Amino acid sequence: MKLASLKAEGRDGSLAVVSRDLTRATLARAIAPTLQHALDNWSDAEPRLRALAAELELRAIPDFRFHEHDALSPLPRAYQWLDGSAYVNHVELVRKARGAEMPERFWTDPLMYQGGSDSFLAPRAPMPLANEAWGLDFEGEVAVITGDVATGASAAAAKSAIALVMLANDVSLRNLIPDELAKGFGFVQSKPSSAFSPVAVTPDELGPAWDGRRVHLPLLVSLNGRPFGLADAGLDMTFDFPALIAHAAKTRPLCAGTIIGSGTVSNRDAKGGPGRPVGQGGRGYSCLAELRTFEILTEGAVKTPFLRSGDCVRIEMKDFDGQSIFGAIEQTVHPSAS
């Protein structure tokens, strides 16, 4: 089952069921007006939404053309957005570029931050940027939406709480990060609004690419129309989604509709070092910061600037048949007034 939140009056969009090939949709209003509403009553809503999705596939009900640019993020705003750094390779690389050592315990104790969840960007909306000196970067990620999770949930309970899977662009202001991290209180100014893929899908839509804990497919990232990354989201994910969810729920419950991000998808090189750029036969990167680190490590200096006005980032994932699973996040940088 694939779900989208279509632009509508109100702040949360209108819940729609979307066909597997992303060409057609039907509103789910009679079941739940919004995705959060469905998640709040998931045990009741899920089977009814699945029945609607089956009818849509069979063309047994009226439908309309689905356009990805009509979609908001599946949860246009959420009660919780917790972003892990499950690909520890990414953390190690980005720290290396800042000249900072990564503590050994980051391989066993997940890094995770509480992100702003009140105003997500639509997947085709511009990335606003007031100041190029802030160092705008994208981060391509996989994310899951959970049902309710009890305090102290085991990894097994966490696994069964995964309701939906989607992609994320975790927008980052790299040059504001060091000062905020030094304060110890996490990201506030350095992580503006993120965006998520046009549709969120139930895990079964991923077929054998979903093992219950990770998505074993490449995350396709392009920059200004050129391939930039195709890192395999199933590789090098040190902490899987159940582990991230259990970490988050250690001391408190998680409300249905909690989004848990994987952190930037990142693969090592076969030799264990940083991966090579796509143009050099590597799997590339899911953010600019990693390429910049590679440049520092191999060429002694950064060549690639952070995002500038007009730059366009596309993040997508395709199934074994080449069909887009989640639709594409495609965002262009726009200067903003303030």
Place this chain on the structure above:
Amino acid sequence: MKLASLKAEGRDGSLAVVSRDLTRATLARAIAPTLQHALDNWSDAEPRLRALAAELELRAIPDFRFHEHDALSPLPRAYQWLDGSAYVNHVELVRKARGAEMPERFWTDPLMYQGGSDSFLAPRAPMPLANEAWGLDFEGEVAVITGDVATGASAAAAKSAIALVMLANDVSLRNLIPDELAKGFGFVQSKPSSAFSPVAVTPDELGPAWDGRRVHLPLLVSLNGRPFGLADAGLDMTFDFPALIAHAAKTRPLCAGTIIGSGTVSNRDAKGGPGRPVGQGGRGYSCLAELRTFEILTEGAVKTPFLRSGDCVRIEMKDFDGQSIFGAIEQTVHPSAS
């Protein structure tokens, strides 16, 4: 105008207007089913809610008895909870107890963290505690709820976005904090669900105690029925609410219903040092960590333990006539299964 969210079916309670003396209430269902709904449409809803409140004061409409223990937190869950550390005195003291130096810039650059907002405790609900070794503490705070705030909003624009004021108990697990802060990503496990006062009030309800930026009244904190703190929330607040809101909105918009906390209300001693306990003629503290620091600094060792099963914390604020403004947060520590 005073607003509460009463226990009801659904996760967000039923919005009620409460009389000034907190004895009577009426449901606001015809205007907005929930407080978030009212905030989403505040320019339309506010005048209608105020008209209802005026009728309630005049006893011109049917009402019912208001019981504080029937109230959820005004926003039982929110899209955003950002907690500042505006009383820098508190930060300096708590760090001193950990043997950590406070950077000088904390006096000019606000500390703020993105808190979990998906599952707040009700103001009379137990504080669940799975493990006493985690070091459970309360933090008495003042908080505001904002309307929409644009990216880059000035302090003046931030000031006019303050819709409601309330009190908070920012529950903290002190012994989990050092490890999380060392990771730099802020609080996830060390800040479980917070609670807010039974009612949230429009700033005009505070009369001359509200100067548009701070609340000039003592925050009354008691522990197991004994006075523990009466720090003046208008004193030593280095960053006022408009400054905190503008800090949060520097690089991103804030959605209506954003909660901004003051951080633990904390006064210095007249001589500039840490304040003295209530029992020694001082203004006391709004959290245990400060008393423990005082004990270390004056007696060389901690005498006061963190919260234990059965301990009861009460947080309240009274107007110049002794009338409770927000109702009381009153929470007892309960052992929890996991």
